[in-house]
Amino acid sequence: MKSRRRSSSLNGSMSSSSTYSPTPDRLPHSPNSSTYSSTTTTSLKSNSGRNPVRIVADAFVSCFTPPETKPSSSNFGDSDSFQAPSVASDGAREKKPSSSNNRGRSIYGSENNSTHRKKAGSIKFTMEDIYKATKNFSPSLKIGQGGFGIVYKGCLVDGTVVANIHDKHAGAEFKSEVRTLEKIEHLNLVKFYGFLEHGEERILVVEYVPNGTLREHLDSVNGNVLDFASRLDIGIDVGHAITYLHMYTDHPIIHRDIKSSNILLTENLRAKVADFGFARLAADIESGATHVSTQVKGTAGYLDPEYLSTYQLTEKSDVYSFGVLLVELVTGRRPIEPKKEIKERITARWAMKKFTSGDAILTLDPRLERSAANSLAMEKIYELALQCLAPHRHNRPTMRKCAEILWSIRKDYRELAG
Ligand SMILES: Nc1ncnc2c1ncn2[C@@H]1O[C@H](COP(=O)(O)OP(=O)(O)OP(=O)(O)O)[C@@H](O)[C@H]1O
Secondary structure (H helix, E strand, O other): OOOOEOOHHHHOOOOOOOOOOOOHHHOOOOOOOOOOOHHHOOEOOOOOOOOOOOOOOOEEOOOOOOOOOOOOOOOOOOOOOOOOOOOOOOOOOOOOOHHHHHHHHHHHOOOOOOOOEEEOOEEEOOHHHHHHHHOOOOHHHEEEEEOOEEEEEEEOOOOOEEEEEEOOOOHHHHHHHHHHHHHOOOOOEOOEEEEEEEOOEEEEEEEOOOOOEHHHHHOOOOOOOOOHHHHHHHHHHHHHHHHHHHHOOOOOEEOOOOOHHHEEEOOOOOEEEOOOOOOEEOOOHHHOOOOEEOOOOOOOOOOOHHHHHHOEEOOHHHHHHHHHHHHHHHHOOOOEOOOOOHHHHEHHHHHHHHHHOOOHHHHOOOOOOOOHHHHHHHHHHHHHHHHHOOOOHHHOOOHHHHHHHHHHHHHHHHHHHO
C-alpha cells in the first residue's frame, strides 16, 4: 500500500507560480519500482535494525464499543461560518491534556493503585496493564499492522477501549512521539492515553477509532461508497486537525506523514488523524529560523518536493501532503497507481493536468454522482489542491487558509445540493 522509499525523481514535482499551472516535464516521474531505487533513497519507515517496540494506543477496543463523542457544532460544521479548529477546553496553548490525568483516575479508580504511574502528563502503563488489556496480545485482538508494528484492540480496566500499538520505532523516535502526543488534544486527532517503555517493549495506548481508515473507505472495503459530502467533511476535519498542530499548540508541530491510511474514521465518518511517529516541532520563528533541516521522512506519493530536494522542513510540507489527500478524496485513487498507464500513475499530476485543461470531471471518482453540486465542489477543491501542490512552499496556502476555503466550499455545496 505504500512505498517507504523516496526517490530523487520526485524532486521535480508539481510546479509553480502563484496561479500555478503544472508543467508536465517538471512533474514527478512514474512511480514504478525502478524509480524507487533503494540506492537513491532515504529509508522512510524502515524497521531494519530496530528493536522491537510496542505502541499501545487507544486501540484496546475489544471489550465494547464506546459511545462516540458527540461532535460540537463548531467543530463539525453545522454552522455556516468558518471557525478556528476546536481545541481542548482549557485553552489551545495549555499544556497537556487534562484527559490523560483524568484518564489516570478514571481508569484505575483510586489513587493508591500501584499498577501505573503518571509521567509527564500521560499514564505510564505497566506490562501487566497491557497484558490484561490485550489478553496477552491475543491474535484475535490484532486489528492492523503498519510499518512500525502491530496494532491491537484492548480494553482497560475501566472499560475504555483502546488501540494497543506495538511500536518498532527506535527509542529516540518513540520518546519524541510520546512527547508530541502529550502536548496535543483535539477532536480530530487520535487521543493519547499513555505509554509503556519496558526493556525493548515500547507501546503506545491511544484512542480506538472503530471504523477503519480513510483509505479503506475510499477502496470501499466495506462495500459502501463514501459519498461526496462525507469526503468534504473528512477534508475539513483533517484541515482542522493540521491547523491545530500548526497554530494552536505550544510550539507548532509538523505531522510529516499526512496520508489516507493515517486518517481513522469514527462510526459517523468523522476523521481523526493518527500516527505521530514522524512528527517534528517546527522552526522557532522567534529565533529567526524559517525551517528545520532534517532527514527526509514521510510516505512516497505525499512528500513535499521542496523538502525532498532541500531537506528543509516547514509546516508547508504538511500542506503539500494535504493537497495530495484532497486529490485522493475527489478521485478515490491512491497517490501512486503503478498499474495505470504512465500519464495517470501520479494521481495528483494527472488530476491537476486534467483540471487545468478543463477536463476535471474525467477524474471524479466514477462511483460518485455527476451532479451540479459535486462537479462545482470538485472544481473548487482542485483549485485549492493546485495551490497546496505548488512546488515552492511560499506559494502554498497555510493550513488555516485551506480549512477556511474548504469550509466555504462546503457551505456552497450544501446550498446547491439542497
Ligand atoms: N487508534 C486506532 N484505532 C483503530 N485502529 C487503528 C488505530 N491505529 C491503527 N489502527 C489500525 O491499524 C492499522 C495499522 O496502523 P499503523 O498506523 O501502524 O500503520 P499504517 O498507517 O497502515 O502504516 P504506516 O506504518 O506506514 O503509517 C491501520 O491501518 C488501522 O487499521
